[in-house]
Amino acid sequence: MAYSDKVIDHYENPRNVGSLDKSDEAVGTGIVGAPACGDVMKLQIKVEDDVITEAKFKTYGCGSAIASSSLVTEWVKGMKIDEAEQIKNSQIAEELSLPPVKIHCSVLAEDAIKAAIADYRDKKKG
Protein backbone atom coordinates (compact mmCIF):
# COMPACT_ATOMS: atom_id res chain seq x y z
CA MET A 1 0.00 0.00 0.00
CA ALA A 2 1.21 3.49 -0.79
CA TYR A 3 1.45 5.77 2.20
CA SER A 4 0.94 9.49 1.70
CA ASP A 5 3.94 11.81 2.12
CA LYS A 6 2.49 13.17 5.37
CA VAL A 7 2.13 9.68 6.83
CA ILE A 8 5.72 8.87 5.87
CA ASP A 9 6.94 12.15 7.34
CA HIS A 10 5.21 11.52 10.69
CA TYR A 11 6.29 7.90 10.65
CA GLU A 12 9.95 8.69 9.98
CA ASN A 13 10.04 11.79 12.19
CA PRO A 14 7.34 11.20 14.77
CA ARG A 15 6.66 14.25 16.93
CA ASN A 16 6.33 14.06 20.67
CA VAL A 17 7.23 10.42 21.20
CA GLY A 18 7.62 9.60 24.87
CA SER A 19 5.87 9.52 28.18
CA LEU A 20 4.68 11.93 30.83
CA ASP A 21 4.45 11.05 34.50
CA LYS A 22 1.06 9.40 34.69
CA SER A 23 0.84 9.96 38.46
CA ASP A 24 1.05 13.74 37.93
CA GLU A 25 -2.32 15.33 38.72
CA ALA A 26 -2.02 17.54 35.63
CA VAL A 27 -1.45 14.59 33.28
CA GLY A 28 -4.21 12.65 31.56
CA THR A 29 -3.39 9.26 30.02
CA GLY A 30 -5.38 7.49 27.33
CA ILE A 31 -4.56 3.94 26.34
CA VAL A 32 -6.51 2.38 23.50
CA GLY A 33 -6.14 -0.58 21.20
CA ALA A 34 -7.37 -1.87 17.86
CA PRO A 35 -8.50 -5.43 18.55
CA ALA A 36 -8.55 -6.50 14.92
CA CYS A 37 -4.83 -5.86 14.36
CA GLY A 38 -3.40 -5.65 17.88
CA ASP A 39 -2.16 -2.05 17.62
CA VAL A 40 -1.86 -0.24 20.95
CA MET A 41 -1.59 3.50 21.48
CA LYS A 42 -0.82 5.58 24.57
CA LEU A 43 -1.47 9.30 24.40
CA GLN A 44 -0.78 11.64 27.31
CA ILE A 45 -1.55 15.29 27.82
CA LYS A 46 -0.43 17.80 30.42
CA VAL A 47 -3.03 20.42 31.21
CA GLU A 48 -2.62 23.85 32.81
CA ASP A 49 -5.65 26.14 33.21
CA ASP A 50 -7.67 23.95 30.84
CA VAL A 51 -5.02 24.34 28.13
CA ILE A 52 -2.94 21.41 26.87
CA THR A 53 0.67 22.43 27.34
CA GLU A 54 2.30 19.14 26.47
CA ALA A 55 1.37 15.97 24.61
CA LYS A 56 3.28 12.72 24.23
CA PHE A 57 2.49 9.42 22.62
CA LYS A 58 3.75 5.91 22.20
CA THR A 59 2.16 3.83 19.50
CA TYR A 60 2.96 0.24 18.73
CA GLY A 61 1.34 -0.26 15.37
CA CYS A 62 1.48 0.44 11.67
CA GLY A 63 2.71 3.63 10.02
CA SER A 64 -0.79 5.09 9.80
CA ALA A 65 -1.42 4.55 13.51
CA ILE A 66 1.91 6.18 14.40
CA ALA A 67 1.26 9.09 12.05
CA SER A 68 -2.30 9.58 13.39
CA SER A 69 -1.14 9.78 16.99
CA SER A 70 1.86 11.96 16.11
CA LEU A 71 -0.40 14.38 14.27
CA VAL A 72 -2.88 14.56 17.15
CA THR A 73 -0.15 15.40 19.67
CA GLU A 74 0.95 18.25 17.37
CA TRP A 75 -2.58 19.54 16.98
CA VAL A 76 -3.62 19.49 20.61
CA LYS A 77 -0.65 21.39 22.03
CA GLY A 78 -1.94 24.83 22.93
CA MET A 79 -5.59 23.81 22.55
CA LYS A 80 -8.17 24.03 25.28
CA ILE A 81 -9.28 20.57 26.36
CA ASP A 82 -12.83 21.33 25.22
CA GLU A 83 -11.48 22.01 21.72
CA ALA A 84 -9.25 18.96 21.69
CA GLU A 85 -12.23 16.85 22.61
CA GLN A 86 -13.91 17.90 19.37
CA ILE A 87 -11.20 16.46 17.12
CA LYS A 88 -12.77 13.99 14.72
CA ASN A 89 -11.12 11.02 13.15
CA SER A 90 -12.27 12.28 9.75
CA GLN A 91 -10.06 15.38 10.17
CA ILE A 92 -7.06 13.18 10.95
CA ALA A 93 -7.80 10.85 8.04
CA GLU A 94 -8.18 13.79 5.70
CA GLU A 95 -4.98 15.52 6.80
CA LEU A 96 -3.01 12.29 6.32
CA SER A 97 -4.92 11.13 3.21
CA LEU A 98 -5.55 7.77 4.84
CA PRO A 99 -7.04 5.10 2.57
CA PRO A 100 -10.32 3.46 3.69
CA VAL A 101 -8.57 0.39 5.13
CA LYS A 102 -6.57 2.66 7.46
CA ILE A 103 -9.45 4.79 8.73
CA HIS A 104 -9.50 2.74 11.93
CA CYS A 105 -6.04 4.14 12.76
CA SER A 106 -7.47 7.66 12.86
CA VAL A 107 -10.37 6.38 14.97
CA LEU A 108 -7.80 5.01 17.39
CA ALA A 109 -6.12 8.42 17.67
CA GLU A 110 -9.46 10.14 18.28
CA ASP A 111 -10.32 7.56 20.95
CA ALA A 112 -6.90 8.07 22.54
CA ILE A 113 -7.16 11.84 22.93
CA LYS A 114 -10.72 11.49 24.27
CA ALA A 115 -9.56 8.85 26.75
CA ALA A 116 -6.67 11.07 27.88
CA ILE A 117 -9.02 14.01 28.46
CA ALA A 118 -11.49 11.78 30.33
CA ASP A 119 -8.66 10.50 32.52
CA TYR A 120 -7.52 14.05 33.28
CA ARG A 121 -11.07 15.10 34.21
CA ASP A 122 -11.49 12.03 36.42
CA LYS A 123 -8.31 12.94 38.27
CA LYS A 124 -9.45 16.50 38.81
CA LYS A 125 -12.72 15.32 40.27
CA GLY A 126 -10.60 13.32 42.67
Next chain:
Amino acid sequence: MAAENPSPSEALPPFDPDLDHFARLGLRPGYAVDRDAVEAAYLERSKVVHPDRFATAGSGTRRAALEHSSALNEAYRVVRDRVLRAEYLVKLGGTDLDSSDPEGGAPKPEQAFLIDMIERRDAIDEGGVDLDDLRDSVEDELEAALASAVAGLDAGDHASAAAALVRRRYLDRFLAEIDDAIG
Protein backbone atom coordinates in the same frame (compact mmCIF):
# COMPACT_ATOMS: atom_id res chain seq x y z
CA MET B 1 -23.06 -46.77 -12.10
CA ALA B 2 -21.49 -43.70 -13.65
CA ALA B 3 -20.70 -43.71 -17.30
CA GLU B 4 -17.04 -43.69 -18.25
CA ASN B 5 -17.27 -40.04 -19.22
CA PRO B 6 -19.85 -38.49 -16.95
CA SER B 7 -21.39 -35.34 -18.25
CA PRO B 8 -19.49 -32.62 -16.39
CA SER B 9 -22.55 -30.50 -15.83
CA GLU B 10 -24.29 -33.42 -14.17
CA ALA B 11 -21.33 -34.28 -12.00
CA LEU B 12 -20.86 -30.75 -10.64
CA PRO B 13 -23.30 -29.81 -7.88
CA PRO B 14 -24.58 -26.23 -7.97
CA PHE B 15 -22.33 -23.75 -6.14
CA ASP B 16 -23.78 -22.36 -2.92
CA PRO B 17 -21.83 -19.27 -1.81
CA ASP B 18 -23.56 -19.22 1.58
CA LEU B 19 -22.31 -22.56 2.86
CA ASP B 20 -20.12 -22.20 5.93
CA HIS B 21 -16.63 -23.69 5.85
CA PHE B 22 -17.61 -26.72 7.88
CA ALA B 23 -20.63 -27.53 5.75
CA ARG B 24 -18.48 -27.02 2.66
CA LEU B 25 -16.34 -29.91 3.87
CA GLY B 26 -19.35 -31.96 5.01
CA LEU B 27 -18.39 -31.54 8.68
CA ARG B 28 -20.37 -30.48 11.72
CA PRO B 29 -19.35 -27.04 12.98
CA GLY B 30 -17.35 -27.30 16.19
CA TYR B 31 -13.86 -26.77 17.50
CA ALA B 32 -12.98 -30.44 17.91
CA VAL B 33 -12.16 -31.82 14.47
CA ASP B 34 -10.40 -34.94 13.34
CA ARG B 35 -7.53 -33.66 11.23
CA ASP B 36 -7.44 -36.82 9.12
CA ALA B 37 -11.17 -36.55 8.45
CA VAL B 38 -10.74 -32.90 7.42
CA GLU B 39 -7.99 -33.79 5.01
CA ALA B 40 -9.91 -36.76 3.60
CA ALA B 41 -13.05 -34.66 3.10
CA TYR B 42 -11.01 -31.95 1.41
CA LEU B 43 -9.24 -34.32 -0.97
CA GLU B 44 -12.38 -36.19 -1.87
CA ARG B 45 -14.36 -33.03 -2.57
CA SER B 46 -11.49 -31.39 -4.42
CA LYS B 47 -11.40 -34.29 -6.83
CA VAL B 48 -15.10 -33.92 -7.62
CA VAL B 49 -14.98 -30.19 -8.35
CA HIS B 50 -11.46 -29.87 -9.75
CA PRO B 51 -11.47 -27.43 -12.71
CA ASP B 52 -9.34 -29.83 -14.78
CA ARG B 53 -12.30 -32.19 -14.95
CA PHE B 54 -14.38 -29.50 -16.59
CA ALA B 55 -11.80 -28.10 -18.98
CA THR B 56 -14.01 -28.90 -21.98
CA ALA B 57 -17.33 -27.94 -20.35
CA GLY B 58 -19.23 -24.73 -20.98
CA SER B 59 -18.02 -21.48 -19.46
CA GLY B 60 -20.71 -21.47 -16.74
CA THR B 61 -19.66 -24.90 -15.55
CA ARG B 62 -15.97 -24.00 -15.70
CA ARG B 63 -16.58 -20.96 -13.57
CA ALA B 64 -18.68 -22.95 -11.09
CA ALA B 65 -15.83 -25.46 -10.79
CA LEU B 66 -13.43 -22.61 -10.00
CA GLU B 67 -15.80 -21.20 -7.39
CA HIS B 68 -16.19 -24.62 -5.80
CA SER B 69 -12.44 -25.17 -5.72
CA SER B 70 -11.47 -21.84 -4.30
CA ALA B 71 -14.22 -21.98 -1.65
CA LEU B 72 -13.08 -25.47 -0.74
CA ASN B 73 -9.45 -24.38 -0.47
CA GLU B 74 -10.46 -21.53 1.81
CA ALA B 75 -12.60 -23.83 3.96
CA TYR B 76 -9.70 -26.25 4.31
CA ARG B 77 -7.21 -23.48 5.17
CA VAL B 78 -9.48 -22.19 7.94
CA VAL B 79 -10.84 -25.43 9.38
CA ARG B 80 -7.50 -27.19 9.71
CA ASP B 81 -5.81 -24.25 11.49
CA ARG B 82 -6.45 -24.23 15.23
CA VAL B 83 -6.49 -20.44 15.58
CA LEU B 84 -8.37 -19.62 12.37
CA ARG B 85 -10.91 -22.33 13.21
CA ALA B 86 -11.60 -20.79 16.62
CA GLU B 87 -11.87 -17.30 15.11
CA TYR B 88 -14.20 -18.59 12.43
CA LEU B 89 -16.49 -20.26 14.97
CA VAL B 90 -16.71 -16.95 16.82
CA LYS B 91 -17.59 -15.34 13.49
CA LEU B 92 -20.36 -17.90 12.92
CA GLY B 93 -21.56 -16.88 16.38
CA GLY B 94 -21.88 -13.28 15.17
CA THR B 95 -18.57 -11.63 16.13
CA ASP B 96 -16.19 -10.64 13.35
CA LEU B 97 -12.75 -10.20 14.91
CA ASP B 98 -11.47 -8.49 11.75
CA SER B 99 -13.90 -5.64 12.25
CA SER B 100 -13.53 -2.73 14.69
CA ASP B 101 -17.25 -2.02 14.54
CA PRO B 102 -18.68 -1.72 18.08
CA GLU B 103 -21.65 -3.76 16.80
CA GLY B 104 -20.54 -7.26 15.90
CA GLY B 105 -16.85 -6.37 15.67
CA ALA B 106 -13.97 -7.42 17.91
CA PRO B 107 -14.78 -6.66 21.56
CA LYS B 108 -12.50 -4.21 23.36
CA PRO B 109 -10.19 -5.83 25.88
CA GLU B 110 -10.00 -4.81 29.52
CA GLN B 111 -8.21 -1.50 30.07
CA ALA B 112 -5.78 -3.26 32.43
CA PHE B 113 -4.76 -5.59 29.61
CA LEU B 114 -4.00 -2.67 27.28
CA ILE B 115 -2.01 -0.89 29.98
CA ASP B 116 -0.06 -4.09 30.46
CA MET B 117 0.60 -4.29 26.70
CA ILE B 118 2.05 -0.76 26.78
CA GLU B 119 4.04 -1.19 29.97
CA ARG B 120 5.69 -4.41 28.84
CA ARG B 121 6.83 -2.65 25.67
CA ASP B 122 8.03 0.33 27.67
CA ALA B 123 10.09 -2.10 29.73
CA ILE B 124 11.75 -3.42 26.56
CA ASP B 125 12.53 0.12 25.41
CA GLU B 126 14.09 0.89 28.78
CA GLY B 127 16.35 -2.14 28.48
CA GLY B 128 17.18 -4.88 30.95
CA VAL B 129 14.52 -7.29 29.71
CA ASP B 130 15.64 -10.78 28.75
CA LEU B 131 13.92 -11.03 25.38
CA ASP B 132 14.21 -14.81 25.14
CA ASP B 133 12.51 -15.27 28.50
CA LEU B 134 9.87 -12.76 27.52
CA ARG B 135 9.32 -14.59 24.26
CA ASP B 136 8.77 -17.89 26.06
CA SER B 137 6.35 -16.26 28.42
CA VAL B 138 4.33 -14.59 25.65
CA GLU B 139 4.17 -17.89 23.78
CA ASP B 140 2.72 -19.50 26.90
CA GLU B 141 0.21 -16.67 27.17
CA LEU B 142 -0.79 -17.19 23.53
CA GLU B 143 -1.44 -20.87 24.23
CA ALA B 144 -3.40 -20.02 27.36
CA ALA B 145 -5.53 -17.49 25.46
CA LEU B 146 -6.34 -20.05 22.78
CA ALA B 147 -7.16 -22.68 25.42
CA SER B 148 -9.46 -20.20 27.09
CA ALA B 149 -11.14 -19.43 23.76
CA VAL B 150 -11.65 -23.13 23.07
CA ALA B 151 -13.12 -23.63 26.54
CA GLY B 152 -15.51 -20.76 25.82
CA LEU B 153 -16.50 -22.24 22.47
CA ASP B 154 -17.05 -25.67 23.98
CA ALA B 155 -19.26 -24.14 26.67
CA GLY B 156 -21.22 -22.14 24.08
CA ASP B 157 -19.90 -18.90 25.58
CA HIS B 158 -19.05 -16.92 22.46
CA ALA B 159 -18.42 -13.67 24.31
CA SER B 160 -15.65 -15.14 26.42
CA ALA B 161 -14.22 -16.97 23.39
CA ALA B 162 -14.17 -13.71 21.43
CA ALA B 163 -12.53 -11.84 24.33
CA ALA B 164 -9.81 -14.50 24.63
CA LEU B 165 -9.15 -14.43 20.88
CA VAL B 166 -8.82 -10.65 20.97
CA ARG B 167 -6.23 -10.95 23.75
CA ARG B 168 -4.53 -13.55 21.59
CA ARG B 169 -4.29 -11.09 18.69
CA TYR B 170 -2.66 -8.44 20.86
CA LEU B 171 -0.22 -11.03 22.20
CA ASP B 172 0.50 -12.28 18.71
CA ARG B 173 1.37 -8.76 17.66
CA PHE B 174 3.55 -8.33 20.74
CA LEU B 175 5.35 -11.59 19.95
CA ALA B 176 6.12 -10.35 16.42
CA GLU B 177 7.69 -7.21 17.90
CA ILE B 178 9.75 -9.24 20.34
CA ASP B 179 10.98 -11.35 17.42
CA ASP B 180 11.95 -8.18 15.56
CA ALA B 181 13.82 -6.96 18.63
CA ILE B 182 15.64 -10.28 18.97
CA GLY B 183 16.54 -9.95 15.29
